[in-house]
Amino acid sequence: MAAGPASLQFELSVHTWDDCPDELRQLRHDVFVDEQKVPPDLEWDETDAVAEHFLVRNASGAAIAAARLFxxxxxGRIGRMAVSHKYRGSGAGLWLLRKLMSHGCSAYRHFVLSAQAYAIPFYQRAGFLVCSEPYQDAGIPHRSMRCTAAMLVLNQPAETEVPLHLEQDTTSWQLQSHADWNGAIDALASQARxxxxxxxxxxxxxRYNREFLRDxxxxxxxxxxYSEVRFIVAEDKSLVEHHHRLTDLIRRLPSHVQLRVLNAELPEPSSSFALADAAGVAYRHEAPLPRGFANFNAPGRVRSLEDEFQRLWSSGKRSPELRSMLL
Known part of the structure; x- marks a missing residue:
């Protein structure tokens, strides 16, 4: 049991399709089939049989919101988010979304969904980023969205309507784990222009030999x-030995994706950092450890780290390991 806005009480239950309460099916029918005129043969599909289904009830036990996850x-793909008409704006939908994400965090890399155009700001408040052009689904405008760092958004309250959005979110997100770092890096890389x-x-x-980051x-x-993807490393041998995905990028796009090795005669910085455009930064205080921070709108901090990166880049050298691979 958890409290929602305006002293409302919400209760969550999770079901398979076989044991779904009739109220959940009715709520989806009311919202999608009756209200939004989605054809029944599109609303009820084979995915229901393999998905987890989430139902929110109010203090009186009435079904007020539902969703599925598979x-x-x-x-983890979130779908069929439905909130009873009279409970829209009550906080029930966002409460359900956050509970669903918390439920699935340990099982999934990211969360993805197909958002109706009018609902995009709702999902943005939960850390979702638009990642497609508009398209039609059941005659309704949609856009694909993705949340790469659910645990950050769930664990750290932020006073912003656009968490994780490059050039908009000024929150200093505290990174506590490698998963936090990966999520912040993915959010920066996917938004950089x-x-x-x-x-x-x-x-x-x-941290880096991952398909999503490569793509x-x-x-x-x-x-x-004018696009630039640059890496500076202290050790490059393992990139070739382990068939790192990023070496494939360097091989295929050498004009835009480049790597240099630190000058061994200079002190090796203890930190690690990433910069996205002129505003985004992720920073670890000690490179082997996950603790650090990410900020998606910190141009001043980015400028200072730009100077550090340029210094390391100018004194670095091309990777002999990669050069031999590319010949």
Missing amino acids: ADGED QRFWLYEPKLDGS ALSMLARRSR
Whole structure:
């Protein structure tokens, strides 16, 4: 039991499709079929049988909100978010969304969903980022959205309507785990429009040899002739030995994706950091450890770290390991 806005009390239950209460099915029918005119054969699909179904009741036991969650590759896909008409604006929908994300955090890499256009600000408040152009689904305008750092948003209250949004969110997010770091890096990389710079002594697999990050940086590198993806590392041998995904980017897009190795004659910085465009930064105080911070609108901090990165880049050298691989 948890309190919602205006002293409302919400209660959550989780079901398989076989044991779904009739009220959950009726709520979806009321919202999607009756209200939004979605054809019944589109509303009820085979995914219901494999999804987890979430139902919110009010203090009187009435069903007021519902949603479903199922695996989509490594991600958790949220769908069929329905809130009873008279409870819209009560906080029940956001309460359900956050509970659903908390429930699935340990099982999924990111959360993804298809948002009706009018509902985009609602999902943005929970840390979701728009990641597609508009499209039609059942005759209704939609856009795809993704949350890469659910635990950050769930665990750290932030006074912003747009958490994790580049050039908008001024929150200083405290990073406590490698999952926090990965989520912040993914949010920065997927929103960058011109530049992503990373200094990391070692591009270890759990943090950087990931398909989503490679694809996000590939999209950035192809965006324009001015795009820059740059890595500075202290150790490059493992990149080739372990067939790192980022080496494939360097091989295919050498004009836009580049890597240099630290000058061994200079002191190695103890920190690690990433910069996205002119506003986004993720920073770890001691490179092997996960603790640090991320800020998506900190141009002053970015400028100071730009100077540090440029110094390391100018004194660095091309990777002999990668050069031999590319020949």
